[in-house]
Amino acid sequence: MSIPIRQLEAFHATCRKGSITRAAEYLGISQPAVSRLLSSLAESVGFELFHRSAGQLQPTAESAILLREVERLLDNLETIDRLSHDLTDRRAGHLRIACLPGFAVSHLPKVLADFLAGRPKLRVTLEPDRPERILEWIIREHYDCGISDEYSTHPAIRVRMVGMRTVCILPKGHALSARHEIRPEDIVNENIIHTRRDSGFFHQLRDVFSARGLKLGSRIETRQFTAACMLVAAGAGVAVVSEMDAREYESRGLVLRPFLPETPHYLSLIRPPTARSSLLASEFMEMFEDSLAPFRVS
Known part of the structure; x- marks a missing residue:
């Protein structure tokens, strides 16, 4: 049995508001539409959803049990919706950066701190190591982006070279x-x-x-x-x-x-191919490259 989410939303609103009229106002749809959704849900679950008491609709014993699960489901859907927006807006997720050891203690921390500002849900792993290891990690997609100073034409990576004074x-x-x-x-x-x-x-x-x-x-x-x-x-x-x-x-x-x-000293900004590179990593690498502007060769 597959129950449409809209039926569950109509059921939840009616339980909480106590009437089809108020549920319709809350959902922004017509009263007949709410009635149809409730009727379809009752037919799907095989029991009466409400009885009237003091002029209000009250959930039946079976509906009271169903309501707890519906509330849990709708809460989870709301969480997923918020998370999807956070991911789209690059405010949440896990960014994995591999870099040369020198960058981890000099230029990179300030750039990373600026990137994290306003992103309280974003987690970062920063791993300093030698160029050969950074390349290996990006090829295997263990990290989302890498900052190195060795050039490679390996087909499993994209490299942008930046000349530094x-x-x-x-x-x-x-x-x-x-x-x-x-x-x-x-x-x-x-x-x-x-x-x-x-x-x-x-x-x-x-x-x-x-x-x-x-x-x-x-x-x-x-x-x-x-x-x-x-x-x-x-x-x-x-x-x-x-x-x-x-x-x-x-x-x-x-x-x-x-x-x-x-x-010039050439930096290699390394990422996996476009199809496998996250929006988060792309935005960070753009910000990092912008931060190099005062020191780039003209």
């Missing part, structure tokens, strides 16, 4: 602080802190030095720009890093200077 960072009081810009020949004899040798950015930087007949020296190798910033601030050397990361640590004693020739 880089700067040379120096410890406070360094002799090169007097220069308005820094070139490879200025730092070739410095203790250079750089990203891992297997990273795309290291290859770019090495090529810039090689094009000038210079060898990129190596003092400290680290995966993250954030670590490089802290090492430079501590006086361990100099580095070329993303300006966005450098600005986060500028107040700790870093001196920032433009690095020429321009050597």
Whole structure:
């Protein structure tokens, strides 16, 4: 037996309002329409729904039992309706983000806090890890979106590359602080802190030095720009890093200077194919990309 929801709504309204007239007003339909709905429901369930008492309709003993279940059902339907609107409006759900460790402690928290504002029902999982792991998670759809710095053409993902400005960072009081810009020949004899040798950015930087007949020296190798910033601030050397990361640590004693020739650091914003990417993840990634605007290469 399949009972239309409208019949149950008419039954519930009549029970609570005590008359077909008031039930019709509450539902915004005519009295004959309510009567027809109640008649059809009584025929479906096989028992009388109401009897009259003191001029009002009162539920029969069977209807009183049915009413409790109908109220539970209508409450659940209302909850589902609210949830569906929340999901459509991106106010609820579960957003799973994988990112480079440096982002988890620098630029991303503020963006995420702004995204969560006004979304009290939204849950977030933020998982920092290395680029290879982020790619694996997105391919397997364990996470909704990823922020990395390695490029991949894997067919199970979509990648948007964003070029970010880089700067040379120096410890406070360094002799090169007097220069308005820094070139490879200025730092070739410095203790250079750089990203891992297997990273795309290291290859770019090495090529810039090689094009000038210079060898990129190596003092400290680290995966993250954030670590490089802290090492430079501590006086361990100099580095070329993303300006966005450098600005986060500028107040700790870093001196920032433009690095020429321009050597962008490329971010990879990764998502599953469109059909499997949630509206929530799409909106977050758009907001995150917008937040990068002040640091993007022109």
